Amino acid sequence: MYYLGIDVGGSHITLDLVDTQTFELRPQSTLRTALDTHLAPSAVLAVFEQAIRACAAQVAPGAVRGVGLAIPGPFDYPAGICRITPHQNKYEQCFGVNFRQALGHALGTPARPVVFNNDAACFALGEYFRGGAQGFSRPVVVTLGTGFGASFLNEGRPQTCGDNVPPDGELWHVPFRDGIADDYFSTRWLTGEWQRLTGTPVAGGKELAHLALSGHADARRIFRGFGENLAEFVAPWLARFRADAFVIGGNLARDWELFVPALQAGLAARLADGIAVKPCELGEQAPIYGAALALTLVDPASVTPAPLPAxxxxxxxxxxxxxxxxxxxxxxxxxxxxxxxxxxxxxxxxxxxxxxxxxxxxxxxxxxxxxxxxxxxxxxxxxxxxxxxxxxxxxxxxxxxxxxxxxxx
Structure with a gap:
């Protein structure tokens, strides 16, 4: 038996099958399908439905127990309702669309369980079940790249409310210095700092990392400052949540040696009990694992329709x-x-x-x-x-x- 996990990207969706017993990906079952998010809802949903059927067709009929999606917000995740507005340059026509109703029957009748979670939360769940957050009870998992994703996990469940986590369990929108966290902990801060210090542009974070690894003093200083800033920002939240691990993924995690030593030093100075700082291990597979295995965290009856009352x-x-x-x-x-x-x-x-x-x-x-x-x-x-x-x-x-x-x- 299998769970079907879907990572919903900006221009494509990636699907895979996860064994319900071993939690391993089924070999060679990955399916990648192009998706134009600007299409009408019926066309968008048709892409999802066809891809789900194609992925499930690799195993015996009835072998897929449910579908989990890692999908960006705004989204009413418990209800499966899109809340992305027409002004967000994606899914412009899908506000209010009931995705769960459409996808619940993608594998036929009766409807299968379909669960939706934030893409950052799914990334964290994947790392919790199979990657760098394994063995920790209260990890905070972040992704650093074009944006700043985060999820606070409490015994394998994303925590999105309470005094010990930021609103919605996310960090990108939390104020920091003269902006918000997303302004500081993303590629654009690195490239912006390079422009500010040198007066010349740089193509992106990868190019800046190459300069730093080649010994360029300004580039190394920028990455070191990135790590110091990150420690200053996350330490209070790690302490408040009583986190036992800080797990880092995303494209910038590839530049570990350039900023993590400064991050670790900053956290050591601020957290009396210390904390494990770990790299993510699954990369692009993490959200698929997390989306699929989120099915283990819900009661199937809560996400599938019942017969009409007598x-x-x-x-x-x-x-x-x-x-x-x-x-x-x-x-x-x-x-x-x-x-x-x-x-x-x-x-x-x-x-x-x-x-x-x-x-x-x-x-x-x-x-x-x-x-x-x-x-x-x-x-x-x-x-x-x-x-x-x-x-x-x-x-x-x-x-x-x-x-x-x-x-x-």
């Missing part, structure tokens, strides 16, 4: 109403069995040969209720057979040509 009345009439429309706003009480109703409708529509893109009105919900601007980001897919937005408040989604139905009416 007392649920009017399903056939509701199905007929939805079938008659191309765009539907399905509103109703917040405590309605939305996941199960959505799945029952979706299965019936699929059986009739119709492909529906499902949206969740709740994607637009903030602390003060449904946000009008966010509601306007829920945009119907003109290429889909049918678009349905569900949930309490769905009637407020600005689809003027949509039929408005009420669950239980």
């Amino acid at each position: 007392d649920f009345a009017g399903f056939d009439a509701l199905l007929a109403q939805v079938t008659a429309q191309r765009r539907v706003r399905l509103d109703g009480p917040a405590d309605a069995p939305w996941r199960d109703v959505t799945d029952a409708l979706d299965r019936a529509l699929r059986a009739a040969g119709s492909r529906t893109v499902w949206y969740a009105a709740g994607a637009a919900r903030g602390t003060g209720g449904l946000d009008p601007d966010a509601l306007s980001n829920i945009r119907p897919d003109a290429q889909a057979d049918r678009c349905v937005v569900t949930g309490c408040g769905a009637a407020q989604v600005p689809w003027p040509d949509a039929a408005t139905l009420t669950l239980g009416a």
Whole structure:
């Protein structure tokens, strides 16, 4: 039996199969598929579905127990709902799209468990299960490259809230000096410092590392400063979390000898009990491992639909109403069995040969209720057979040509 892990990148997705018993990757099962994130939701979801089927086809039918995705945010990970807005230059048309509903049936019926996690958290989970964070109970795992990713693991579970971790369990947005951490702990800080000190540009971090390894004093000074700054920034969080390891990955980890000695010295001066500083070991395989093995951390029943309640009345009439429309706003009480109703409708529509893109009105919900601007980001897919937005408040989604139905009416 296998778990199927997916690492979702900016221009492609990478899939692989992980053995449920040994936690080893299945030999030669890696699949890489191009993905244009600017496409309409139906086209984006079709790429995922086809790739999942192709990867699973390498083993016996029914041998894949579930699918895990390492996917960038903003994303409602527990619900499987995309919250990436049209202004973020990726998945512009996917705000509110119910990815879990679409992908749960990629391997047929009944639906398989599908879990979503932040890509940095999946990287950390992969290292926890199989890499540099193995054997530690409270590691903090970071990736250093074009951006600054981080995850705080507590006995193998990402911790995203509480007084001992930053908001959402991420460090990139935490203030540091005259900016945020991402300004300082990424390639652009290194190249910016080179420009500031020398007045000349450098192509990237790799080129700067080559200069440092060749003995260039300014380049070595910049990397040393990078390590000193990183120690100053992370030490309070490591102490607050009571971390027992600081595990470093990403492209800049290849330049270990240039900045880690300064980092270790800075941490030793600030942490009385010391801390293990370790390199990541899995590289690009880490998020696939983490995405797949995150399935072991959830109750399958919590991420798969159930049959409709025995007392649920009017399903056939509701199905007929939805079938008659191309765009539907399905509103109703917040405590309605939305996941199960959505799945029952979706299965019936699929059986009739119709492909529906499902949206969740709740994607637009903030602390003060449904946000009008966010509601306007829920945009119907003109290429889909049918678009349905569900949930309490769905009637407020600005689809003027949509039929408005009420669950239980």
